[in-house]
Amino acid sequence: MNFNYQLRFSKTGRARFISHLDTLSCLVRALRRTGFELAFSQGMRPKPILSLAMPLGVGVEGEDEICDFSLQQRAPLQELAKRLSRELPQGMELKSVGPTFDRSKSAARVESCGYRIHLAGPLEVESEIGAERESTPEESLIPTLEDAIDGYNQAAEIVILRKRPKGDKEVDIKRYVDSVRLLEDGGITFDMEVTAEGTARPEEIVMALSQFAGVQLTPVRIVRTGIKIKEEEQARAPRYGGRPRGGRRPR
């Protein structure tokens, strides 16, 4: 029998440059080093059961990422957390770990994710204010951003052209990101819906804002602040016989 766990971690600073696949192997190895045995998939080439709710692009930071994994035995949580936190590369930090009784993977139930982006404008905008030493270049962008965000939020649809090797595609990003909010420090934040048909990309939101602003905005730092997972209906539904996957609920 397997015991299912959910791990929440952050991946910030230099660790943002670790790719999705490498993040997976870092987590697998870290878990192996804790001494608790990972459960393996069935089949010709058994693989450790471990998945991430949503891949994070190279260079994007994640403040609250979700990883599902299964162990062969129940692990004392405090001990698991203690050992695991020692085994992650610099910049990847364990936030919490605990059992989960959901029947499906988090990856299948991502509803939306939050982003925070810090932007830089074109050089001219920065240097204008640079002389005063009062506000940072980021703050100097605020008036420009306010207008752009107004434009974005009021638009009914925003169609952008997504470049793909198979042929470019038009996407209405407004479907996924309804509104953008300005932060006090000049950063922006928004929630991005993830649907069965797809989602937007943070860079595309910046692209749209650049169009509204009339100047080229460049993301300096992209942070995914969290991932919202849809609660499982089955888990709450009444159940006859059997136990939820993952064993007994803790008392």
Added chain:
Amino acid sequence: MTETLEKSIESLLERVEKPARYIGGEVGSVVKREFSLRVVLSYPDVYEIGTANQAVQIIYSLINHHSDAWAERAYCPWPDMSAAMREAGVPLFALESWEPVARADLWGFTLQHELTYTNILEMLDLAGVPLHADERGEGDPLVFAGGPSASNPHPVARFFDFLIIGDGEVTVPEVLKVCEEARITGDDSNDDGGEAGAGTKLTISRRELLERLSRLEGIYVPALSKQVRRAVMPELDYDLIPVRQVIPSMAAVHDRATVEIMRGCTRGCRFCMAGNWYRPVRERPVEDVCRAVAEMVEATGYEEASLSSLSTTDYSGIKEALTSLAQSQPRLTVSLPSLRVDPEAIRLLGLTSQRRGSLTLAPEAGSQRLRDAINKQVTRDEIEDAVAEAFGCGCTTVKLYFMIGLPTETEDDIKGIIEIATAARRVGRQFAASPGRVQINVSISSFVPKAHTPFQWDGMNTREELAAKQSYLRREMPRKQIKLSLHDLDPSLVEGAIARGGDGTAAAIEAAWRAGAGFDAWSERFVYSAWEQGFAAIGSTIEAEATRSFAVDAELPWDDIDSRVDKDFLLDEKEKAERGEATPDCRWGECADCGVCEGAIEMRIVNE
């Protein structure tokens, strides 16, 4: 200042391919707050190649866990990154601290093969450290190198302040001691000879320090040394196994735990540089091997362990070790590199849990006569039996490695390669579960004579000769179920031109690098014309250098490096090769009197 460098590096990482190569911070990497010396260790290739190298891991662990000094790492940035660094004025930085490598006290490179040499220049240049040792000043790090290719240090001598000849495990602690004595650190002033200040300062001149280093065994200081003897570690020390090692945060060429089970090889193959250089054989006790594998797997989380040596199945405790590992680590995949062509050895694979589709065997030469001449003591029957065993064990592919251009080679020897490949196919079809799926991959490389081997006097074949042999094979090799791959001649010739070079070769390497050579071991990045320009700069050609033979009584450029193997023994071996006479393996046969065993330095076999 550091913060600006950090910011600049980060902005470069936003733009380059595989930025995880440059981030450091891996589990197992070491950051020291207080240290006597800052050392940077480098493998002159890209991160994912360099990080799998055991030499760096061993010395890294030795310095960080067994000394007061701090070892960091730096690998060669991929061309996209080095271009971006130059453009932004970012110097080569060490992975652990992101501080410039140029500020280290010592900077060491491992020399694994000649085609990494231009990357050394690239790294020195990126770091802003003068390329030539004689142009470096008091503020520059002492740049050193070690590894198998340091056995002939001359082609790169100009670039290094000193070279480590032989086992670094015995030399590095001595070097650190001498350097520590010559420096004082900020507060911790147990030396009254100099003023205390921030960072470390030399209390003696660079020259004086090099003089002191040159007095150590196994240290070659190009500017000072006359004759240097190879340093040898008499026994493989358990404590020096890099159990706690750096676990790369991105996929490397080998992601596995490697335990060296034996250093040296008794086979005495006359073409083999490592077999002649790393004498005598020193085996690690079986219990040490098993304990090291268990500890390393636990410490790293790797699913695979490799028992490494030059000829793993010669290790006298191999059966015991494999049996015990299969019991204690049922989940672990154990891999055995460098299998001897021997059915017994292949049966051993049954003891590893590894299901393998292919197996590699290296008969090296096509005929018995030539195998005797190169002292590769494998008979035709053994080859066929080994192939039969491999297919019988469920392999579907057997890879066969051969060399062309070996001394004394004739057309018959080349024909022999075709005969062996055909015989392997026949045997494979006979023993494999599905004869139709049998695949024989024949890989042909060109022989490159190396210093300190019995073939050190012989020139390489000319390009024309090698090309003729290759086209003969291409023409005559049957195609059904046999795949022939021929190594490019260009990189082999360049390797040959450097391997037995002298001090003058350094200028050719430098000129080649200036003409755009770099990452020469990567076929898609190898630029032959850059090397042609390089050797033209010293008034020579690649081929003239590679094919040069030396008279047996001539002075060789590397005569000042005493490998502990008698030159007379090598000469004897050369003459025996010419007569087609084999020399028995000294593990079982009588001592061939190579001269290496002396005092504590002797063959150490765990199961007699």
